[in-house]
Amino acid sequence: MAAGARAQTSAGWLQLGVETYGGVLLAPWYDRDLGLAGRIHVRHPDGRLEGLLLNVERPVAIIPSLAIHLDRDVNQGRPINAQTQMAPVFLQGGESSDLERLLMDWIAEQHGLKEVELLDFELGFHDMQPPARIGVAGELIASARLDNLLSCFTGLEALLASDGRQGVVLVANDHEEVGSASACGAQGTFLRDVLQRVSEQLGRGGEGEFIRLVQASRMISCDNAHALHPNFTDKxxxxxxxxxxxxxxxxxxxxxxxxxxxxxxxxxxxxxREAEVPVQTFVTRADMGCGSTIGPITATELGVPTLDVGAPQWAMHSIRETAGARDVEYLTRVLTAFCNRAELV
Ligand SMILES: [Zn+2]
Structure with a gap:
């Protein structure tokens, strides 16, 4: 959930206006201890502009539920309005100007900068509850953003574990949840630009050679999948x-x-088979739509033969998602085998 520049006050509280990012399960955001993190841009006294990372790693906000006594029908499926019912409560007695003051305090605290001027920022709220192993046998992991940092993690682990004899590129695109159409999204030119420059460096910079390089490659688009939910098996x-x-x-x-x-x-x-990892298949119900990934977008942009895979999980796009602990190792093993395989076709 992204915090906009808009601060607002209600009933004696400073709140932050927020936008939702991507398709969000809104209900799990209530009654969570929320930290704040993102990027801030400042101007130094000498006129220099600088972008700084900010991570307020303590619970500074909460979106309180409305008591059951004030809305007896809430469990009958009351819709949630992201504009009017989701603003996190931030500072008692605060005013709009307090937001800038707090951001300046945190910049001073985290970066030792006191004389700078705040120009702009992009910040998001996040759950402060740390990840956990869940289940009697610890067979589950619960955490924020398993979709899709789990794939970023396993991809990087596989790259680090690979033997290095085969050329491999790991790309972790931004903006997949909002359609991938941005300079750093899968629909942007970043991956093609990088591959073309690598190709040039290898002395194979001609257009024909680049096409052959792409066609001799394979791409695994790795994004989490929907596991069968014991309470909703008909989905x-x-x-x-x-x-x-x-x-x-x-x-x-x-x-x-x-x-x-x-x-x-x-x-x-x-x-x-080679990595001794079990494998499963997902096809959505014929009467339901399904999500998408950067796989088809990258395949369309580059023409590289592609497949979509991912670790199964529950509660996709909740503030806290659940996945299988063993699937992390399974996915890492098979991606490592992919990185090491010379003959892809
Ligand atoms: Zn997603």
């Missing part, structure tokens, strides 16, 4: 309900919301 196709701790999930969609085809899926199944 999955009966034959395609991935289990937590059942291994990575190959995602298939005839409408190309996922980029997988039988050739790229066959390669991944073979990698799973």
């Amino acid at each position: 999955h196709d009966a034959a395609h309900g991935p289990a937590l701790n059942g291994g990575p999930v190959i995602k298939v969609n005839a409408s190309q919301r996922y980029a997988t085809n039988s050739a790229t899926a066959a390669m991944f199944r073979d990698l799973c």
Whole structure:
């Protein structure tokens, strides 16, 4: 949830106006201890502009629920209005000008800067509750942003564990949750630009050679998948309900919301066999739509043969999501096997 520049007051409280980011489950945001983090831009006395990271790692805000006594029908499916009912409570007795004062205090505290002028900022609230192992046998992990930092983590672990004989690129795009159309999103030119420059550095900078390089490559688009939920089993196709701790999930969609085809899926199944990792398949119910990923976007932009996979999880886009503890290792192992494989076709 992003905090805008708009501070507001109500009933003696300073609140922050917020925008939601991507498709959010709003209800789990209530009654959470919220920290604040992001980027701030300042001007130094000598006129120099600087961007600074800010991380207020203590609970500075909360979105309190309305008591059941004041809304007896709340459990009958009352809608939540993101504009009027989600503003976090921030400072008792505060006024709009207090926001800038607090930000300046935190810049001084975290960066030792006192003489700077605040120009702009982009900040988001986040849950202060740390990640945890859950379940009698510790078979689950619960955390914020498992979708999709789990894939960023496993991708990086795989890259670090690989033997380095095969050229590998790890790209972690921003803005996937809001359509990927930005300079740093999958629809931007970043990946193509990087690959073209690498190709030039290798002395293979011609357009024909670049096309051959892309066609000889394979891309695994890694983003979490929906595991079968024990309380909502009818939300999955009966034959395609991935289990937590059942291994990575190959995602298939005839409408190309996922980029997988039988050739790229066959390669991944073979990698799973080699890495001794179980593998599952997700196809959404024919009467339901499904999400998408950067897979089809990157495949469209680059023409690289692609497949979509991901670790299964529950509660996607909640402030706290749940995944299988063993799936992290499974995914890392198969991605490492991918990084090490020389013959991809
Ligand atoms: Zn997502």
